Amino acid sequence: MPGALVLGLSGLIVAAQSGxxxxxxxxxxxxxAFVVWGIAGVAIVIGAAIIILNIMKKRRHRR
Known part of the structure; x- marks a missing residue:
């Protein structure tokens, strides 16, 4: 899911550069631009949530 983070961040950069x-x-x-920015934000949040959940899942299995 890091691809979603990269896609989302690049969307925010494009929105910023477009004015x-x-x-x-x-x-x-x-x-x-607001629609694209919103989709990029959602992609960032979902990607970060999946990464955090995977880290928590790995820590739980180690115990």
């Missing part, structure tokens, strides 16, 4: 956070986008482009 999403500076208000330099047109309304329609801004809406599209």
């Amino acid at each position: 999403l956070f500076t208000g330099a986008l047109e309304d329609e482009a801004r809406e599209y």
Whole structure:
């Protein structure tokens, strides 16, 4: 699942470079960028959650 983290982070970088956070986008482009940014954020959260759960699972089996 690290691929989801990389994909999500790259999506956030693209959103930042496109002017999403500076208000330099047109309304329609801004809406599209927010959707892409939201999907990237979800991918990051899911990827991090899976990694954390796998670490917890491995620690539980060692005991």
